[in-house]
Amino acid sequence: MEATEFTVELVRKVDDSYPVVVGRGLEKKIVEVAGRGALADRRIALITDSTVEGLISAAIAREFAAAGRPIEVIAFPAGEINKTRATKEWIEDQLIARGFGRDTLIIAAGGGVVTDVVGFVAATFTRGVPYISYVTTLLAAADAAVGGKTAVDTPAATNLIGAFHQPRAVLIDVDRWHTLSPAQIQDGMGETIKHGCLADSEFFEVLEDAFVRRGLSPKDFVDDDDLTSLTARRNCEIKRDFVSSDVFEGNRRMGLNLGHTIGRALEAAMGYTMSHGQCVAVGTALQMRLGERFGYCSAEDVERFEALAGAIGLPYRLPDSVSVEAIMAAMAHDKKGVAGTIRFVFQKGIGDLMVFEGGAYARPVDTQLIREFLAEQSRG
Ligand SMILES: NC(=O)c1ccc[n+]([C@@H]2O[C@H](COP(=O)([O-])OP(=O)(O)OC[C@H]3O[C@@H](n4cnc5c(N)ncnc54)[C@H](O)[C@@H]3O)[C@@H](O)[C@H]2O)c1
Ligand SMILES: [Zn+2]
Known part of the structure; x- marks a missing residue:
């Protein structure tokens, strides 16, 4: 038959x-x-x-x-x-x-x-x-x-x-x-300021005004009607904009991974003793510092991010206790793409993302360069 x-x-x-x-x-x-x-x-x-x-x-x-x-x-x-x-x-x-x-x-x-x-x-x-x-x-x-x-x-x-x-x-x-505890608010703010970095400079400025200039505590923040509703709304709108154009994470949705390449590796290298939001804050800061070398953002942008993270009570530097090799090992475990490189999403100034050749939202960075960069950063 x-x-x-x-x-x-x-x-x-x-x-x-x-x-x-x-x-x-x-x-x-x-x-x-x-x-x-x-x-x-x-x-x-x-x-x-x-x-x-x-x-x-x-x-x-x-x-x-x-x-x-x-x-x-x-x-x-x-x-x-x-x-x-x-x-x-x-x-x-x-x-x-x-x-x-x-x-x-x-x-x-x-x-x-x-x-x-x-x-x-x-x-x-x-x-x-x-x-x-x-x-x-x-x-x-x-x-x-x-x-x-x-x-x-x-x-x-x-x-x-x-x-x-x-x-x-x-x-x-x-x-x-x-x-929520102040630590839980800070944790959520790690992802929130990431959203400001990748998509909304005005939202970033509102947060700077609240935390850096007015010195709001996590508790003041929760009591502030305008700020909390703006925070909930902008977070969801920004996520929606990326997700609705790329539901299954082909390319653009990856933009939401800003700060997560180093952030997630740091989380694993620290044995999950640091919260996700804290690690994302450090990862976002380091991505900016690395991006500054490539000309994607300025020293002033980095300073603004660090001032905001600091005012919220989030870390923006590698903890002394973590080893660069442990972060590198965790990143290698996570990586996809060309051998000898790791793909990174980079922000463009504050409020936008870099878009690379062919419309890609991530670009490969040489593994050795990342290792040297992290070693410098961990020396402070
Ligand atoms: N699906 C996705 O796209 C996506 C994105 C980001 C994170 N996540 C997941 O989200 C999880 C982390 O989120 P989370 O921090 O909300 O976790 P969670 O749900 O464990 O909440 C943290 C703690 O807070 C408690 N809690 C919840 N609401 C509370 C409230 N109003 N007051 C006091 N305590 C409260 C919970 O019981 C829990 O003990 C992770 O598992 C992560 O993988 C998923
Ligand atoms: Zn995250």
Whole structure:
């Protein structure tokens, strides 16, 4: 018999657009958003972590009950250490035991760990159910909330197993930032000032005015309505602009990795004892210093960045305790592309990115040059 072949025609047109709501006291707003269109008929599971559960789940459950739509709450132990396949499985078993099926609507309430693992549950539960993210940390508002990347960690690497699954809506409740520690605010500001560096000089100036000139503390910042809503909004808008033009990270989305080549390597070399936001601040500063040599930004730009990072309480130099070789090893582990080089994203002054030959948002830099540069930097 001769083999036959036919095509399953499956050209897909997708519209994954979704609203991002920034405000205070958004518990009622979730009820409204969860009632939109076909979401209205679904059974709701609010999935969160043990810390956020104590802060917010009762208030959200009350609002839903008042609207005649009772919800179930599922909470897993807080922390990055629980962003695992085991947690995903445990959540799935909880959903199954409580009789949830294809008509489920998930609300992921929490920081980036919750939106990552719960978004991944939503991506695969009965082959995919819709979810809404109710975002409670500045770091997640700055980065994890928009983009549709969901994942869990494995011992081999972070975020190794996951899926692209876009939320139906993102709610950023700035009121939730009141219970964040100053260190958590600083952590989120690491990604925030990175966004100013790569896309918005005016936003950078507003932050300079607040932290450098007016000397705002993290607590003053959280109390400042204008500044917090601008911060939440600009972070998400900038991320949206990069993501919507390049959902699967072909090129432009890589621009968001500014400061992350050295930042992530530093995080690994320090054995994850320094927060991601701190490492990104150092990585962004070093990328600027290296970029200054190539003529991409000026000494004054570098000084402005360091003054802002310093005023926020973020580091901008390599810690004494880290070895250059450990950073180089971590970068080599991470790298893609031409042998003997590492690809870097560079900012152009403050508020823009360098675009290289062929429209590339990253360029290779010679490994030996990076090693010498880092050795100089670690000598102060
Ligand atoms: N998907 C993406 O594109 C993306 C982007 C950036 C980061 N991430 C992920 O995000 C995670 C880091 O985000 P995170 O810092 O929000 O993590 P997180 O969710 O673990 O939150 C940090 C801690 O704060 C607690 N918390 C949350 N909200 C709080 C509140 N309002 N008040 C007090 N405590 C609160 C949490 O319970 C947790 O203990 C990482 O896993 C990272 O990989 C994902
Ligand atoms: Zn980051």
